[in-house]
Amino acid sequence: MGTRDRIIDAAEQAIHEFGIAGATTKRIAHQAGCSEALLYKHFASKESLLLAVLLERMPALAPALAKLRLSVGQGEIRANLTTFTTMALEFYTRAAAIAGGVLGDPPLLDGFRTMLVKAGSGPHLPIEALAEILRAEQGADRLDAGIDAGAAASMLMGACFHRANLSYFVDLPDDDETWAGTIVGTLVRR
Amino acid sequence: MGTRDRIIDAAEQAIHEFGIAGATTKRIAHQAGCSEALLYKHFASKESLLLAVLLERMPALAPALAKLRLSVGQGEIRANLTTFTTMALEFYTRAAAIAGGVLGDPPLLDGFRTMLVKAGSGPHLPIEALAEILRAEQGADRLDAGIDAGAAASMLMGACFHRANLSYFVDLPDDDETWAGTIVGTLVRR
Structure with missing residues (x-):
C-alpha cells in the first residue's frame, strides 16, 4: 500500500476515533508512519485530505x-x-x-x-x-x-x-x- | 438579563465564532462575565448548555x-x-x-x-x-x-x-x- 493510501486510511481511523477536531495532521501522519511534511506533499491541506476520505473510502x-x-x-x-x-x-x-x-x-x-x-x-x-x-x-x-x-x-x-x-x-x-x-x-x- | 441568559448568549456567540470545538466553557464563562464554576451551577454539562442554545435561542x-x-x-x-x-x-x-x-x-x-x-x-x-x-x-x-x-x-x-x-x-x-x-x-x- 502506497503512502497516499496509508495516509487516507489513517485519516479515516483518526476521524472515527477523535472526531474532525481531534484528527490533526500530526496525529494522522504519525499513525500513517510518515512525517507531516510528507503528508502535505500528498495533500495540500487538511480539507483536501478530508475530501479524499469522503470520495475514496x-x-x-x-x-x-x-x-x-x-x-x-x-x-x-x-x-x-x-x-x-x-x-x-x-x-x-x-x-x-x-x-x-x-x-x-x-x-x-x-x-x-x-x-x-x-x-x-x-x-x-x-x-x-x-x-x-x-x-x-x-x-x-x-x-x-x-x-x-x-x-x-x-x-x-x-x-x-x-x-x-x-x-x-x-x-x-x-x-x-x-x-x-x-x-x-x-x-x-x- | 440574568446570568443564565448571559451564558446562553455567550455560548451561541462562541459557537458562531469558533465552532463547537472552540467554544470551550472557559471561553463562554469569560465572555458571559462569570466563573466556570458559576457556569456549571447553571448547566450540568457542555451538552446541556448546547441543548439550551438549541431550544431557547x-x-x-x-x-x-x-x-x-x-x-x-x-x-x-x-x-x-x-x-x-x-x-x-x-x-x-x-x-x-x-x-x-x-x-x-x-x-x-x-x-x-x-x-x-x-x-x-x-x-x-x-x-x-x-x-x-x-x-x-x-x-x-x-x-x-x-x-x-x-x-x-x-x-x-x-x-x-x-x-x-x-x-x-x-x-x-x-x-x-x-x-x-x-x-x-x-x-x-x-
Missing part, C-alpha cells in the same frame, strides 16, 4: 447513481429506487461525521467552501444527478409526469441525509429497508 | 408545528405547509452548526445521546409530530389518504434539513420560498 454515491441511471426504463422502478435509497442512506451514514465536523469548524468550513468552488464540485450535485434520472424515467413514461423531478430528488436525498444524521443521536424504531420502501412508495405513487 | 420548530396543528382543516393546505417548510428550513439552518459540531465530536456526541435518552427527547420527534398533523389532514379529507404520513413527514423535514446543511457548503441556485413551494406541491399533489 466511503461507499460512494457516484456508483449508486450510475447503477440507477443504467436501470432507466429497465426492471421495476420502485425496486430500483429502493435499492438506490438504501445505498444513499449507507453513504450519508458513513459521511455524516465528516460533514458534521466540517460544518462545526468555521475555519475548516471556509477552506472547504473555497476548495469546492475551485473544483466546481459540491454536495448538492448528487441531487441534480438524481433529478436527471427521474426526468429520464418520466420520459420513458414510468413516472408521473406531474412530479417535479428536482423536488422529488431533494426529498429522497434529504430523507436519507436526515435519517443518517438522526441515527447518530437516537435509536430509530424502524429498520432501514422497510423505511426505504415506504419512502419510495410514497414518492412515486400514481 | 433558535427560531424553534415547536411553535411552527403548533401553528400548523392549529391550521388543520383551515385555509389552504399547500399554503400552510409552505409556511411551515420555510420555518423548518430557517430552524435547521440556525441549528446546523451545533448539530454538526456535536456529530463531529465523539465524546460530546456520547454525552448528548445519553442526555436525550434520559429526557425521552430527540431530533426525530418533530418528524413524528408532523406525521400526526398530516394524518389529521387526511382525516379531514384534505390530503390524499394513499400517502404514508410518516414517509411524507420524513421527506419534508429531510429536504429542509439537507438544504440547510448544503447552504453552508455551496451557494444554492434557487431561493428558499420558491423551493419550499415546489417541495410542498410535489408532496401533496392529488
Whole structure:
C-alpha cells in the first residue's frame, strides 16, 4: 500500500476515533508512519485530505447513481429506487461525521467552501444527478409526469441525509429497508 | 438579563465564532462575565448548555408545528405547509452548526445521546409530530389518504434539513420560498 493510501486510511481511523477536531495532521501522519511534511506533499491541506476520505473510502454515491441511471426504463422502478435509497442512506451514514465536523469548524468550513468552488464540485450535485434520472424515467413514461423531478430528488436525498444524521443521536424504531420502501412508495405513487 | 441568559448568549456567540470545538466553557464563562464554576451551577454539562442554545435561542420548530396543528382543516393546505417548510428550513439552518459540531465530536456526541435518552427527547420527534398533523389532514379529507404520513413527514423535514446543511457548503441556485413551494406541491399533489 502506497503512502497516499496509508495516509487516507489513517485519516479515516483518526476521524472515527477523535472526531474532525481531534484528527490533526500530526496525529494522522504519525499513525500513517510518515512525517507531516510528507503528508502535505500528498495533500495540500487538511480539507483536501478530508475530501479524499469522503470520495475514496466511503461507499460512494457516484456508483449508486450510475447503477440507477443504467436501470432507466429497465426492471421495476420502485425496486430500483429502493435499492438506490438504501445505498444513499449507507453513504450519508458513513459521511455524516465528516460533514458534521466540517460544518462545526468555521475555519475548516471556509477552506472547504473555497476548495469546492475551485473544483466546481459540491454536495448538492448528487441531487441534480438524481433529478436527471427521474426526468429520464418520466420520459420513458414510468413516472408521473406531474412530479417535479428536482423536488422529488431533494426529498429522497434529504430523507436519507436526515435519517443518517438522526441515527447518530437516537435509536430509530424502524429498520432501514422497510423505511426505504415506504419512502419510495410514497414518492412515486400514481 | 440574568446570568443564565448571559451564558446562553455567550455560548451561541462562541459557537458562531469558533465552532463547537472552540467554544470551550472557559471561553463562554469569560465572555458571559462569570466563573466556570458559576457556569456549571447553571448547566450540568457542555451538552446541556448546547441543548439550551438549541431550544431557547433558535427560531424553534415547536411553535411552527403548533401553528400548523392549529391550521388543520383551515385555509389552504399547500399554503400552510409552505409556511411551515420555510420555518423548518430557517430552524435547521440556525441549528446546523451545533448539530454538526456535536456529530463531529465523539465524546460530546456520547454525552448528548445519553442526555436525550434520559429526557425521552430527540431530533426525530418533530418528524413524528408532523406525521400526526398530516394524518389529521387526511382525516379531514384534505390530503390524499394513499400517502404514508410518516414517509411524507420524513421527506419534508429531510429536504429542509439537507438544504440547510448544503447552504453552508455551496451557494444554492434557487431561493428558499420558491423551493419550499415546489417541495410542498410535489408532496401533496392529488
